[in-house]
Amino acid sequence: MKTGRLFRIAIIALGMALATTMATAQAINSGAQTIALNATLAESLTLSLSSNAVNFTLAAGSAANAGSTNITATTAWVLKPGRTAVGVYAYFANAASALTDGAGNNIPSSAFFIADNAGASTALTNTVAFGGANGGLQLANVAITGANKNSSRTDVMAFNINLTGGTLPQLPAATYTGTLNIQAQATP
Amino acid sequence: MTWQGKLGRIAVFALLMAGLAATSHAQVRNSGASTITLQAVLTDSISISLSSSAVNFNLAQGSASNPGSTGVTATTTWLLKPSVGSLSLYAYFSSSTAALTDGAGNNIPSADFQISDNAGPLTALTNTVPFGGANAGLQVSNVKILGNNRSGSRTDQMNFNINLSTLPNLPAGTYTGTLTIQAQAI
Numbered sequence: 082m083k084t085g086r087l088f089r090i091a092i093i094a095l096g097m098a099l100a101t102t103m104a105t106a107q108a109i110n111s112g113a114q115t116i117a118l119n120a121t122l123a124e125s126l127t128l129s130l131s132s133n134a135v136n137f138t139l140a141a142g143s144a145a146n147a148g149s150t151n152i153t154a155t156t157a158w159v160l161k162p163g164r165t166a167v168g169v170y171a172y173f174a175n176a177a178s179a180l181t182d183g184a185g186n187n188i189p190s191s192a193f194f195i196a197d198n199a200g201a202s203t204a205l206t207n208t209v210a211f212g213g214a215n216g217g218l219q220l221a222n223v224a225i226t227g228a229n230k231n232s233s234r235t236d237v238m239a240f241n242i243n244l245t246g247g248t249l250p251q252l253p254a255a256t257y258t259g260t261l262n263i264q265a266q267a268t269p
Numbered sequence: 270m271t272w273q274g275k276l277g278r279i280a281v282f283a284l285l286m287a288g289l290a291a292t293s294h295a296q297v298r299n300s301g302a303s304t305i306t307l308q309a310v311l312t313d314s315i316s317i318s319l320s321s322s323a324v325n326f327n328l329a330q331g332s333a334s335n336p337g338s339t340g341v342t343a344t345t346t347w348l349l350k351p352s353v354g355s356l357s358l359y360a361y362f363s364s365s366t367a368a369l370t371d372g373a374g375n376n377i378p379s380a381d382f383q384i385s386d387n388a389g390p391l392t393a394l395t396n397t398v399p400f401g402g403a404n405a406g407l408q409v410s411n412v413k414i415l416g417n418n419r420s421g422s423r424t425d426q427m428n429f430n431i432n433l434s435t436l437p438n439l440p441a442g443t444y445t446g447t448l449t450i451q452a453q454a455i
Contacts, residue, residue, distance in 0.1 A: 109349070111315035111452040113400070116341055118448055120326035120369055120377065120431055124441035159330040161441045162373050230440035231330050 126158045126167070128265045137242050139257075142250035148240030156265045157233035160225060169221040169236055169265045171195055171205060172212030179205070179216065180242075180259035188257050190216040192249055194241040197221060202241055210266050225267070238263075315347045315356065315452050324429055328444075331437040337429035345452050346422040349414055356454040358409040358425055360384055361401030362394060362446065368405065369431075369446035377444050379405040383430040386410060391430050400451050414454065 135148040156169055173179040178187035190205040190213075197203075197220045209217030220236050223229070244252055320342040328335045345358055362368040367376040379402075383391040386409045398406030410425050412418070427450075433439060 107455075108399070109313055109315055109353070109454040110399075111317045111345070113449045113451045114317045114319050114343070115322065116319065116448040116450065117323045118326070118337075118369055118382075118429075118444075118446040119323070120328050120335070120444040120446075122328035122330060122433075122439060122441045122444070125330075159441045162371070162375065228438065231438050 122159065124159060124161050126156070126160070126265055126267050128154055128156045128169070128263060130154055130263060135240055135261075137240070139242060139244060139252075141252065141254075142244055144243045144245045146242040146244060151237055151239045152263075154220070154236045154238060154263050155233060156221075156236070158231070158265075158267060160230045160267055162230065163269070164225045164230070164267045165269065166225055167221075167223040167234075167265060167267045168210065168219055169234075169263070170209045170211055170217055170219055171238070172209055172217030172262050172264070173205060173259065174216065174262075175213045176206070176216035178259075179261075180257035182253070182255035182257050184255070186253055186255060186257075188242060188244075188249065188252065188259070192243050192246055193261070194243060195220065196239040196241070197236050199237070199239075202239070204243075211264050212262060220263075311348070313348055313350050313353070313454075315345065315349075315454055317346075317358075317450055317452055318344050319450060320344075324448075326429075326431050328431060328433060328439075330439070330441075331433055333432045333434040335431040335433060337431075340426055340428045343409070343425045343427060343450050344422060345425070347452070347454060348420045349454050351416075351419065353414045353419070353454045355411055355413050356452060357411045358423075358450065358452045359398045359400055359406055360394060360409050360427070360448060360450050361398055361406035362448060363405065364402045365395070365405035367446075368394070368448075369444040371440075371442035371444050373442070375440055375442060375444075377431060377433075377436065377439070377446070381432045381436060382448075383432060384409065385428040385430070387426050388428075391428075393432075399453050401449065409450075 131153040137146050137148055139146045173190045176190045179190040179193050180188040194202040194204050205218045206215050207217050208214045209219055321339055324337040326335050326337055347356055362379045365379045368379040368382050369377040379394040383393050385391045394407045395404055396406050397403045
């Protein structure tokens with residue numbers, strides 16, 4: 082009987098100790114304070130060239146007048162969702178006078194050829210997003226998916242002037258200068 | 270003894286009796302004692318105030334370093350019961366996978382959001398803390414509560430960074446989110 086009473090007392094004491102511990106462990110929380118976060122990743126599309134000048138030593142009436150150097154265009158982009166394509170274009174401001182001697186003698190864009198990444202050499206005869214009518218060429222078109230919204234590509238361009246067409250075999254000796262533009266566009 | 274002498278003694282005796290009676294009337298009389306129970310409650314409390322409630326980030330694609338436009342100081346003030354052992358300050362998001370989002374399914378997870386507390390190292394919010402989503406929190410600081418700081422305060426100067434080195438394909442956009450700061454004493 083005495084042992085049983087002692088046991089009951091011990092149980093009660095343990096219960097009291099547990100209740101005290103639970104009361105101690107109860108957490109007190111502050112109110113929640115919030116910080117509004119706003120992070121902007123700006124859209125960008127850049128194009129850089131390995132060089133900005135190409136020379137040609139022309140041979141009268143020749144189809145093959147290669148440029149002195151190839152140029153690599155590196156296009157890099159960070160795009161918003163919704164963009165579906167990146168195009169890289171080469172163009173002249175005027176199709177009739179891509180290069181000129183300044184004295185009325187011109188080399189048209191149709192005689193100026195670019196081979197992109199060792200592909201076929203193609204004349205600049207299309208109307209593209211930039212430049213004069215029939216004075217351009219789309220070098221590349223990249224479909225944009227979820228996997229390449231941030232990416233880049235390189236286009237190695239090899240140049241040639243073909244002097245066999247139309248009156249070009251009669252092109253007078255002179256120095257012909259012109260400006261070829263390379264530009265990229267993300268759409269839509 | 271003459272009758273005048275007897276009368277004099279009687280008068281003196283009467284005067285003494287009258288004096289005793291007057292003394293008996295001046296004795297204090299006390300009521301029983303009534304008690305008033307007093308109870309004064311000093312409620313425990315924890316409060317946080319922030320020096321600013323908005324931070325902007327100009328992100329650079331793939332960059333590990335995209336610091337926030339401003340640091341935020343959290344001032345925690347407390348008044349605690351003797352049974353409290355420590356007080357912690359937490360920062361957390363409600364979701365670890367979408368701490369910030371552009372609303373079009375592109376997210377910056379809490380693992381790429383970092384806080385430096387009081388010029389300490391930048392640490393990502395990858396822990397499960399008492400508040401917020403799983404793996405979306407960080408214990409910013411912890412204070413042991415002793416006899417001499419049951420009432421106290423502390424400041425935590427938080428600087429923020431978004432690490433995009435693990436998110437090189439994050440598309441351009443505006444990403445928004447809510448970081449919550451909260452304290453707990455236990």
